[in-house]
Amino acid sequence: MPKLGMEPIRRRALIEAAVEAIGDRGGLDVTMGQIARRAGVSPALAHHYFGAKEQLFLATMRHLLGQFGRAVSVALAPEHDPRRRLSLIVAESFAPAQFAPATVSAWLAFYVHAQNEQGARRLLRVYARRLHSNLVHDLRHLAGAEAARIAEGVAALIDGLYIRRALAVDATAPAHAPETAIALVEDYLDTQLARSRT
Amino acid sequence: MPKLGMEPIRRRALIEAAVEAIGDRGGLDVTMGQIARRAGVSPALAHHYFGAKEQLFLATMRHLLGQFGRAVSVALAPEHDPRRRLSLIVAESFAPAQFAPATVSAWLAFYVHAQNEQGARRLLRVYARRLHSNLVHDLRHLAGAEAARIAEGVAALIDGLYIRRALAVDATAPAHAPETAIALVEDYLDTQLARSRT
Amino acid sequence: MPKLGMEPIRRRALIEAAVEAIGDRGGLDVTMGQIARRAGVSPALAHHYFGAKEQLFLATMRHLLGQFGRAVSVALAPEHDPRRRLSLIVAESFAPAQFAPATVSAWLAFYVHAQNEQGARRLLRVYARRLHSNLVHDLRHLAGAEAARIAEGVAALIDGLYIRRALAVDATAPAHAPETAIALVEDYLDTQLARSRT
Amino acid sequence: MPKLGMEPIRRRALIEAAVEAIGDRGGLDVTMGQIARRAGVSPALAHHYFGAKEQLFLATMRHLLGQFGRAVSVALAPEHDPRRRLSLIVAESFAPAQFAPATVSAWLAFYVHAQNEQGARRLLRVYARRLHSNLVHDLRHLAGAEAARIAEGVAALIDGLYIRRALAVDATAPAHAPETAIALVEDYLDTQLARSRT
DNA sequence: AATGAATGAGTTTTCATTCAT
DNA sequence: GATGAATGAAAACTCATTCAT
Numbered sequence: 001m002p003k004l005g006m007e008p009i010r011r012r013a014l015i016e017a018a019v020e021a022i023g024d025r026g027g028l029d030v031t032m033g034q035i036a037r038r039a040g041v042s043p044a045l046a047h048h049y050f051g052a053k054e055q056l057f058l059a060t061m062r063h064l065l066g067q068f069g070r071a072v073s074v075a076l077a078p079e080h081d082p083r084r085r086l087s088l089i090v091a092e093s094f095a096p097a098q099f100a101p102a103t104v105s106a107w108l109a110f111y112v113h114a115q116n117e118q119g120a121r122r123l124l125r126v127y128a129r130r131l132h133s134n135l136v137h138d139l140r141h142l143a144g145a146e147a148a149r150i151a152e153g154v155a156a157l158i159d160g161l162y163i164r165r166a167l168a169v170d171a172t173a174p175a176h177a178p179e180t181a182i183a184l185v186e187d188y189l190d191t192q193l194a195r196s197r198t
Numbered sequence: 199m200p201k202l203g204m205e206p207i208r209r210r211a212l213i214e215a216a217v218e219a220i221g222d223r224g225g226l227d228v229t230m231g232q233i234a235r236r237a238g239v240s241p242a243l244a245h246h247y248f249g250a251k252e253q254l255f256l257a258t259m260r261h262l263l264g265q266f267g268r269a270v271s272v273a274l275a276p277e278h279d280p281r282r283r284l285s286l287i288v289a290e291s292f293a294p295a296q297f298a299p300a301t302v303s304a305w306l307a308f309y310v311h312a313q314n315e316q317g318a319r320r321l322l323r324v325y326a327r328r329l330h331s332n333l334v335h336d337l338r339h340l341a342g343a344e345a346a347r348i349a350e351g352v353a354a355l356i357d358g359l360y361i362r363r364a365l366a367v368d369a370t371a372p373a374h375a376p377e378t379a380i381a382l383v384e385d386y387l388d389t390q391l392a393r394s395r396t
Numbered sequence: 397m398p399k400l401g402m403e404p405i406r407r408r409a410l411i412e413a414a415v416e417a418i419g420d421r422g423g424l425d426v427t428m429g430q431i432a433r434r435a436g437v438s439p440a441l442a443h444h445y446f447g448a449k450e451q452l453f454l455a456t457m458r459h460l461l462g463q464f465g466r467a468v469s470v471a472l473a474p475e476h477d478p479r480r481r482l483s484l485i486v487a488e489s490f491a492p493a494q495f496a497p498a499t500v501s502a503w504l505a506f507y508v509h510a511q512n513e514q515g516a517r518r519l520l521r522v523y524a525r526r527l528h529s530n531l532v533h534d535l536r537h538l539a540g541a542e543a544a545r546i547a548e549g550v551a552a553l554i555d556g557l558y559i560r561r562a563l564a565v566d567a568t569a570p571a572h573a574p575e576t577a578i579a580l581v582e583d584y585l586d587t588q589l590a591r592s593r594t
Numbered sequence: 595m596p597k598l599g600m601e602p603i604r605r606r607a608l609i610e611a612a613v614e615a616i617g618d619r620g621g622l623d624v625t626m627g628q629i630a631r632r633a634g635v636s637p638a639l640a641h642h643y644f645g646a647k648e649q650l651f652l653a654t655m656r657h658l659l660g661q662f663g664r665a666v667s668v669a670l671a672p673e674h675d676p677r678r679r680l681s682l683i684v685a686e687s688f689a690p691a692q693f694a695p696a697t698v699s700a701w702l703a704f705y706v707h708a709q710n711e712q713g714a715r716r717l718l719r720v721y722a723r724r725l726h727s728n729l730v731h732d733l734r735h736l737a738g739a740e741a742a743r744i745a746e747g748v749a750a751l752i753d754g755l756y757i758r759r760a761l762a763v764d765a766t767a768p769a770h771a772p773e774t775a776i777a778l779v780e781d782y783l784d785t786q787l788a789r790s791r792t
Numbered sequence: 793a794a795t796g797a798a799t800g801a802g803t804t805t806t807c808a809t810t811c812a813t
Numbered sequence: 814g815a816t817g818a819a820t821g822a823a824a825a826c827t828c829a830t831t832c833a834t
Contacts, residue, residue, distance in 0.1 A: 004813075006818060026313025031803060042820050047805060105313055112310045114365055115224025115303055124365060152362075152373070153355070153382050160358030164350075167312060167322060175350070184351050191389040204793060229828060240795045245830060402814060422709025427807060438816045443809060501709055508706045510761060511620025511699055520761060548758075548769070549751070549778050556754030560746075563708055563718060571746070580747050587785040598834080600797060625824060636799050641826060 007049065011059070013039040014046055018060040023102025026166075027109050028057065058119050061110050065127045068098055072134065082138040083193070086154075089134055090185045093158050094178040101171045108166045131155060143196035150192045157185050205247065209257070211237040212244055216258040221300025224364075225307050226255065256317050259308050263325045266296055270332065280336040281391070284352075287332055288383045291356050292376040299369045306364045329353060341394035348390045355383050403445065407455070409435040410442055414456040419498025422562075423505050424453065454515050457506050461523045464494055468530065478534040479589070482550075485530055486581045489554050490574040497567045504562045527551060539592035546588045553581050601643065605653070607633040608640055612654040617696025620760075621703050622651065652713050655704050659721045662692055666728065676732040677787070680748075683728055684779045687752050688772040695765045702760045725749060737790040744786045751779050 017038035021030040032053055036043040050056040075088045097103065114120040132151055139147035161181045168176045215236035219228040230251055234241040248254040273286045295301065312318040330349055337345035359379045366374045413434035417426040428449055432439040446452040471484045493499065510516040528547055535543035557577045564572045611632035615624040626647055630637040644650040669682045691697065708714040726745055733741035755775045762770045 004817065010818085027310050029314075032805085033803080043804085044806085044820055044822095045818080048819080051805095053804070108313070109310050111361060111365065112225055112306050115306070116227075121365070125367070128365070149382070153386070156355055156358030156362055156382070157351070158358065159361045160354030160356065163309060163357045163361065164354055167309060167319070167326075169323070184347070184354070188351070188386070191393060195389060208793090230830085231828075241829080242795055242797095242831085243793080246794075251829065406814090423706055425710075428809085429807075439808080440810085440816055440818095441814080444815075449808065504706050504709070507757060507761065508621050508703050511702070512623075517761070521763070524761075545778070549782065552751055552754030552758055552778065553747070554754065555757045556750030556752065559705060559753045559757065560750055563705065563715070563722075565719070580743070580750070584747070584782065587789060591785060598796065604797090626826085627824080637825085638799055638827080639797080642798075645826095647825070 010039070010041060010045065011049055014041070014049065014056060015060050015063045018056055019064065019106050020102055022060070022106040022109055023100075023104075026105050028113050032056070054117065054119065057110070057113065057117075058123065060106070061120060061123050064103065064106065064110075065123060068092070069127070069130065071095065071097065076134075082141040083189075085138045086135065086142075086189055087186065089131075089138075090154070090158070090182055090189070093185075094161075094181045096178070099162075099165065099178050099181075101165070104162050104166045107162060128155070142193050146192070146196050150189070150196075153188060153192065154185060157188055161185070208237070208239060208243065209247055212239070212247065212254060213258050213261045216254055217262065217304050218300060220258070220304040220307055221298075221302075224303050226311050230254075252315065252317065255308070255311065255315075256321065258304075259318060259321050262301065262304065262308075263321060266290070267325070267328065269293065269295065274332075280339040281387075283336045284333065284340075284387055285384065287329070287336075288352070288356070288380055288387070291383075292359075292379050294376070297360075297363065297376050297379075299363070302360050302364050305360060326353070340391050344390070344394050348387070348394075351386060351390065352383060355386055359383070406435070406437060406441065407445055410437070410445065410452060411456050411459045414452055415460065415502050416498060418456070418502040418505055419496075420501075422501045424509050428452075450513065450515065453506070453509065453513075454519065456502075457516060457519050460499065460502065460506075461519060464488070465523070465526065467491065467493065472530075478537040479585075481534045482531065482538075482585055483582065485527070485534075486550070486554070486578055486585070489581075490557075490577050492574070495558075495561065495574050495577075497561070500558050500562050503558060524551070538589050542588070542592050546585070546592075549584060549588065550581060553584055557581070604633070604635060604639065605643055608635070608643065608650060609654050609657045612650055613658065613700050614696055616654070616700040616703055617694075617698075620699050622707050626650070648711065648713065651704070651707065651711075652717065654700070655714060655717045658697065658700065658704075659717060662686070663721070663724065665689065665691065670728075676735040677783075679732045680729065680736075680783055681780065683725075683732075684748070684752070684776055684783070687779075688755075688775050690772070693756075693759065693772050693775075695759070698756050698760045701756060722749070736787050740786070740790050744783070744790075747782060747786065748779060751782055755779070 014035060017035045018030075021035045021038055022028060025034075031043075032046050033043045035056070036046045039046070046056060050059060072089060072092045075092050076085055079085050079088055092098070110120060111124065114124045132155060135151035135154055136147045139150050143150055161184065165171060165176050165181070170176075174180060212233060215233045216228075219233045219236055220226060230241045230244050233254070234244045237244070244254060248257060270287060270290045273290050274283055277283050277286055290296070308318060309322065312322045330353060333349035333352055334345045337348050341348055359382065363369060363374050363379070368374075372378060410431060413431045414426075417431045417434055418424060428439045428442050431452070432442045435442070442452060446455060468485060468488045471488050472481055475481050475484055488494070506516060507520065510520045528551060531547035531550055532543045535546050539546055557580065561567060561572050561577070566572070570576060608629060611629045612624075615629045615632055616622060619628075625637075626640050627637045629650070630640045633640070640650060644653060666683060666686045669686050670679055673679050673682055686692070704714060705718065708718045726749060729745035729748055730741045733744050737744055755778065759765060759770050759775070764770075768774060
């Protein structure tokens, strides 16, 4: 029952299957076959649309990255107060879509993968830069020269909280709840900014 | 001419070769053959001593973990002031041996690996708990009820700074120097403790 | 808007694309997709018209064979002098259309292919027999009983010169120019016939 | 029952199996599995020793080429008369080992393969140059300036006779017997040299 | 103690071919 | 008449692991 216009549907299904498979497995050691089966297609079709496994991985990263980037953009659009904007970025970083165990797990796997692969590295770099410039943009108003340093601290804290979530025995424990993570980062921002203001 | 007492020598050589190989590659996708060649022995010998690849990985993690644990113990032994003890833990976390690019890279790879493998997960958990209790032990004196929260923040920050180092374009840039990392964590401790004291 | 009479157009386009593709690649390891793309159609259409890859190959051989056969027929029609007819056959064998690098390359590939495939073998045999009988027909007048032997020599020489052209580093070098090849075969004919006449 | 020093034995067995497989099949479209099975080993072992299919093919070509080259060297060593040396080269070209159907078939396949692959092309070129210089060396004494031209004719004739043998319906027919081929080339030499001498 | 020899099991990738539209 | 969609089957290649010596 082949129809027309299946390409975008299949691509998306395969990418989502990839996130799931990688998230479940907790690493990139998933086979094209496993991903394809999850998407309900043959491994050959995955190759047909993506050319190679690495390309599917890159598309998957782009998907995750884009999802987050758009969510942040949407959230920030109507808000102009710097401090509140920072909170929105933080909140978005730990929003359900990003902080779901499978997504976090996939993220971490891609981070490691980026140590090997040019393409993945580049993608991650773009994302890191965007997050950094978002943070610095608003921090500048509040902390002036300290903006870059605080941004670095916030980014490291977020990355660290992701890792800890990925390795948590029980991701549903309050210690790893998104609220806890958000509170920690907000607190960091508050204390850092309080000092700057002095 | 079979030599006596080769076992510990070979084990150590293989473990060190594994750290190097994994660090260089930036992931666990190294073959037993590559590790064995680096250690100057045959792949068969690696199996002879470790039984399986996963066992070699576990031994390698234990090696890394033990190395860090011992360094912290040694550093803390003569020091009794809580605040200075915290500084020593932080300093040790970014000491050359731990913060060398290859080591950081291997660390990260094992973190991801732990998402799959029971054994690796357990090992990492032990380490996390030890670090946590070390931190809490000293923080208790300085921040009372806030100890656990601050410990969590410090740990996340350290993990985050490791990740960022692993993905740095240029690990020798000042932004990723150990001093910068140490300063960031120390600053976190200072601001958090300052507030507690109030 | 289905067009009428597309079949012959598509068939021819596909066959010509096959010659080009095989010639370029220097072997039959071209995919239906590559051939189809060259012809500006989908791989499915190639199957639609030819049923299978092997059938397309056979049609391509028939095309090449027929082209040569017709050229020879046309050239020989007005000529009745045996010696001059022989020259025309030789000339036609090295005419631009036959001796173009891509064509020579495709020829050679089909020769090898014929070792596997019944159909291809048969086709090649028909061509060989026709060339042989053409040669013998005229040689009989000039060399009597020696006709068959000389024909064999001429045929072998032509095949050999094709191979050498196919493997030439530089097909445009004078050593591999059609004139050189023609001169060599003509010389063979001359010397062989000179002796017969004695 | 693994023993030591198997490598050369396996390499040779695999190379010989490759000649047989290619010869039987009449082309390079044989799988590593087929070759390995013939050699009585697993496909993995073939890769272990040769690294890749193409490498096995190159080794096989080198084997065939070397075999012929050595046979010619041995045959020519004690002979100093130019004309007789030419006959030895011709005789060796059609000696049983070279002219066996499987070998001829493999040759032809490699010729076509050389149109694609650098390595194979280079190997064939070396062989062609050696044959050419061998022929020219002796022809120079007998035909002076004509040496190169005659050598080219002889070489083309030999190649052509190989092809014709490869495509023969019945390789045992007198028309394709080595004696017939030798006679044809000898006759070419005789007539060409007779003219030169005049 | 150490290794060369060997392989089974798996994974990516390619492609001819089919089919519903 | 023409094609996008889809796949089965096969092939190269990799690698952890075993074993006899």
